[in-house]
Amino acid sequence: MGAFFVIRRTLAAALMLGAAVGVWPGSASAQVCGDADGSGNVTLTDGVRALRAAAGLSDGCETAICDIDGSGSIGVSDGVRVLRAAAGLEELACPGLAPDPLSGGTTTVFDTTVNAFAQPAANQPFAERPDFFTGNALFNRNWVTAPSSTVGSDGLGPIFNAASCSACHFKDGRGRPPVPPEDTFESLLVRLSVPGDDPIEGTVAEPNYGRQLGHRAILGVAAEGRPRLDYDERSGTYGDGTPYSLRAPRLTIDGLAYGPLAAETLFSVRVAQQMIGLGLIAALDESTLVAREDPADADGDGISGRANRVWDLRLGAPVIGRFGWKANAPTIEQQGSGAFVGDIGITSPLFLDQDCTLVEAACRNAPNGGTPEVDQLKIDLVTFYVTLLAVPARRAIDDPVARRGEGLFAGAGCTGCHVSTLVTGELPGFPAVSHQTIHPYTDVLLHDMGPDLADGRPDFLATGSEWRTPPLWGLGLVPTVNDHLFLLHDGRARGFAEAILWHGGEATAAREAFRTMSADDRTALVRFLATL
Amino acid sequence: MVRKHVMVLAGVALLAAGCGGGNDNLTFGTPDPTRTPTETPTPAATSTPTTVTAAAVVANYADILYANYNAAIAGAETLHDAVDAFVDAPSQATLDAAKAAWIASRPAYQQSEFARFYNGPIDDPETGPEGLINAWPLDENYIDYVDGAPTSGIINDPASFPVIDEETLVAANESGGEANIATGYHAIEFLLWGQDQSTTGPGNRPFTDYVTDGSGTAANQERRGEYLQAVAHLLIENLEEVADQWAPGNPNNYRAAFLALDTDEALGRILTGLGTLSAGELGGERLSVAFETRDQEDEHSCFSDTTRDDLANDGVGIQNAYLGRYGAIDGPGVDELVRQADPTLDATLQAQLAASVAALQAIPQPLDQALQGADDSPGRVAIQTAITDLFTQADSIASAAEALGVSTGTPE
Secondary structure (H helix, E strand, C coil), rough: CCCCCCCCHHHHHHHCCCCCCCCCCCCCCCCCCCCCCCCCCCCCHHHHHHHHCCCCCEEEEEECCCCCCCCCCHHHHHHHHHHHHHCCCCCCCCCCCCCCCCCCHHHCCCCCCCCCCCCCCCCCCCCHHHHHHHHHHHHHHEEEEEEEECCCCCCCCCEEEECCHHHHHHHCCCCCCCCCCCCCCCEEEEEEEEECCCCCCCCEEEECCCCCCCCECCCCCCCCCCCEEEECCCEEEEECCCCEEEEEEEEEEEECCCCCCCCEEEEEEEEEECCHHHHHHHCCCHHHHHHCCCCCCCCCCCCCCCCCCEEEEECCCEECEEEECCCCCCCCHHHHHHHHHHEEECCCCCCCCCCCCCHHHHHHHHCCCCCCCCHHHHHHHHHHHHHHCCCCCCCCCHHHHHHHHHHHHHHHHHHHHCCEEEECCCCCCCCCHHHCECCCCCCCCECCCCCCCCCCCCCEECCCEEEECCCCCCCCHHHHHHHHCCCCCCCEECHHHHHHHCCCCHHHHHHHHHHCCHHHHHHHHHHHHCCC | CCCCCCCCCCCCCCHHHHHHHCCCCCCCCCCHHCCCCCCCCHHHHHHHHCCHHHHHHHHHHHHHHHHHHHHHHHHHHHHHHHHHHHCCCHHHHHHHHHHHHHHHHHHHHHHHHHHHEEEEEEEECCCHHHHHHHHHCHHHHHHECCCECCCCCCCHHHCCCCCCCCCHHHHHHHHCCCCCCCCCCHHHHHHHCCCCCCCCCCCCCCCHCCCCCCCCCCCHHHHHHHHHHHHHHHHHHHHHHHHHCCCCCCCCCHHHHHCCCCCHHHHHHHHHHHHHHHHHHHHHHHHHHHHHCCCCCCCCCCCCCCCHHHHHHHHHHHHHHHCEECCEEECHHHHHHHHCCCCCHHHHHHHHHHHHHHHCCCCCCCHHHHCCCCCCHHHHHHHHHHHHHHHHHHHHHHHHHHHHHHCCCCCC
């Protein structure tokens, strides 16, 4: 592992775009869907102009900019949608306009290979490359049992899930559940807790096993247990009568080594997420996220959405959560340090204690690799690396089917949570990711996804059925990078369509819109997602 | 133990095609002449340099890589023999001979590392044995005792591991995911040298760790010998797996598929390997990390203090691959294609490749000591120079890909 090679943006861009479009998309002159007067924003004026165009008046709006539904002309319904967009009720995507390929602004990279998620931000200064490489190396490093000659990389476990970051985030990519005949968890894990609130940790640890099931351990220490997933198929039918089947996971834990689990134990199976664009998410202003909150659904669109508030260990105060499946981590440093100790068993300045419980004597008595086992210098390097891992550019921007699919995606209401465009603020020390116009397809807020997706395990403000809207950028390259497309928090969905069909709760209307689309429309929508 | 691998008939000496030049003074890793490949380069290589085709370059790449892996196998076989001799009759002399065989076995393998980084036979995520062959860091106390843990490791745990053989080791290597690196060159190195507790020299494991007549040091001497023999044998098998994938005459192996690829794709993989090894692996993972963290043992081959040679041989491998040569083979290389497209770029890149090899060779041994000191100390200046050279070279490799109109990376 450790594959890494900076691909020149110019070369890759040329290969990607070829002779496709004359003008560099995403340039300052890019047209905004619905922006009839070219002001750069969609306003009420634009809505009025779109309606004028629908009435056949000449000074209304260019077809490409106001034909929201892609019908070939501007209708009254298009004008209404522009008005709704002006009121902040809808996002627009015009099939007639070339989408912006620069999903991560000027950080965007043009690698479509197996290394697509492993590239530094395109605008990262050359002089900073060594730090990026060093962080990459630490990310890929296999930690070993202490004591060892390699004092800088020992301290694995005693109980752990993986020996390196990249074991789960392979090629900085996405984990998945075991595929039979595999049965071992390689890039996913099981969170544990018992009911209760903890203002610092967000959850209350299970007394015998802590907050995470460690399914591996160093020699001489027993692993906590062997998690296994089985599935029940659930059949369903699209609106056009086409049948589909979803697989519902069932978790079993065999070989519990430290006594029974508390009767009220809560479980959550989580796959490792792809690492791209995290610095851009970190650079979003809190005000940007808060502005999209609607906890009481005041606008009546069926979508509430609220930010998680979590404990920032550095600040010693609650802040907005951004990272993890339930947005339970405030910063890249804290998320990464939490993964070091929770997943690998490596203590750090933020987390000085192992997750060994009172009954895990061998765990508590095992030699450690220093106090802490990874020092602040290395945490800073890993954080630097992760912050600058770039988002790959959107592909196939001229594919008319994908463009139509984006319109359908917006029209179905998906963009109510999977917000296409945000602007980052200032992330101190990281000018590369600051002040970027990005297309993450997330609002970074918590939404109730209904009982079928619920894990029943609250975390800070997130309820047992709430999840953070995951970014969709780069998902189309997961098959290239990680050779699978298992989606959702536990990897139950076998592709985009199943992932959508699992949506419930606040997303029920959007899911139903998809479920009742024609087969052609469903194909177009999925094709759009694959270009991200 | 009798090995079963098939010896390849000696091939025909190959004609040069104007590749390389100016670098004949290299002393690294002469391949075993009995294991040169049977396939000659395509005739295009022997005509005039200006008619070199991409297909000829790709075929020659497969040839040199096959020869390179065969040289690594030959070195591993010699090592295995020396290990057997040592375990059969432990003494300082037989231990020293085994150490010498280990050191001699390293250049050929290191020179082959340019073939990583595109999910080829060596590093295919599912089947590639790179993790069994050369993984680092080593989970040394998963193998044997270390300072502060006198009874640790598989060797000292007969209850959990009653039998030590290759199957045990392969299973143990996987038992912690990527956690437990219990095999490969560095496991053998650890078993021969022991931990490097010295600030001035390598590890110093006594040969008596293997003496079984009751006068030996440490415990479980016989099991330690079994471990060493098993891991040495496993190394040969794993190298053979890789070499077989590059062997000519097999319609079903990776080589056949590689030669059947669109040449742009194949060249893309070749250049991806060269660029990634230059920048990400050597300049980044191996050198920048050690440079920034100053971890004294944050280096490959720390037990034997031969890390600098590992690095330099990686550099030589990149140069070999670019120039299309290995040992007796000097066929059509990437250099000739680049020269046809952009002679200045080829000249620049050739100079940079030579410079980075020289810079790597100029790092004082041992690397763990060169890392210490002020940033203007000779050791750290030398390391910084090498890092810069490797990054610069990687940029030129990207330019070469651009000049050839190929995309670096594994195709979708």
